[in-house]
Amino acid sequence: MNTPTFSLCVYCGSRPGADPAFAALARTVGEWIGKHGGQLVYGGGRNGLMGIVADATLATGGRVVGIIPKALVEKECAHHGCSELHVVDSMHERKRLMAEHADAFLALPGGIGTMEEFFEVWTWRQLGYHDKPVGLLNQNGFYDSLLVFLRSSVQQKFMADWQMDLIRIDADVHRLLPALVEAAGLAPAPQLGAI
Known part of the structure; x- marks a missing residue:
C-alpha cells in the first residue's frame, strides 16, 4: 500500500457488545478507512470491536497500527496481523503513541476503556495539547444518555458550550468520518473502485 492519506485513531470495545449492529458498525468503519487510503491506529487487540475494525481495514487495503501494553498482550489477544x-x-x-500517530480520533461503542480514552483526548484538546478533531459515533443512540449528562454539566456550569463544540457527534458513519478527516486538513482518497 502507498503512504496513507490520513491516520484515524479509533477507540472501541474489546467485546462485541449485545447488538450485532455494533460489529457491523466497526466493520463499516474499518472498510471506510481502507477503501479511502487511510491508516487505522488502535489499541492492538484482536477481540471484540477492536479486532473487527482492524480486520476490516486490512481486508480493504488499509494500514493498521496497533499499540498494546505488555500486560494486555494475552488478555486482549494482541493482533499480530497488524501492519505495525x-x-x-x-x-x-x-x-501517547496512539495520539502521536493520529490525525483525528473517533469513539465507537465501548466500555470504560473507550470512555476513558475518548475523554482524555477531548480534555487534551480543550487544554490545547493538540488541535486534532475528536468524533463520537452515536449509532442507534448508544451515547444518548452520556450526551444528556454532558449537556446537564453545561447547564450546571461545570462545562461550557465551547467545550461541547470541540467534539463532532453524528450517528452517520459516512458523514462523520469524512468530516473528521477533512477537519484535520486532509482529504480521504476517492473510494477504491469508485468512478
Whole structure:
C-alpha cells in the first residue's frame, strides 16, 4: 500500500457488545478507512470491536497500527496481523503513541476503556495539547444518555458550550468520518473502485 492519506485513531470495545449492529458498525468503519487510503491506529487487540475494525481495514487495503501494553498482550489477544504492532510498557505510553500517530480520533461503542480514552483526548484538546478533531459515533443512540449528562454539566456550569463544540457527534458513519478527516486538513482518497 502507498503512504496513507490520513491516520484515524479509533477507540472501541474489546467485546462485541449485545447488538450485532455494533460489529457491523466497526466493520463499516474499518472498510471506510481502507477503501479511502487511510491508516487505522488502535489499541492492538484482536477481540471484540477492536479486532473487527482492524480486520476490516486490512481486508480493504488499509494500514493498521496497533499499540498494546505488555500486560494486555494475552488478555486482549494482541493482533499480530497488524501492519505495525507496538508492544509498550504502560497504558500511558500506549495512549501517547496512539495520539502521536493520529490525525483525528473517533469513539465507537465501548466500555470504560473507550470512555476513558475518548475523554482524555477531548480534555487534551480543550487544554490545547493538540488541535486534532475528536468524533463520537452515536449509532442507534448508544451515547444518548452520556450526551444528556454532558449537556446537564453545561447547564450546571461545570462545562461550557465551547467545550461541547470541540467534539463532532453524528450517528452517520459516512458523514462523520469524512468530516473528521477533512477537519484535520486532509482529504480521504476517492473510494477504491469508485468512478
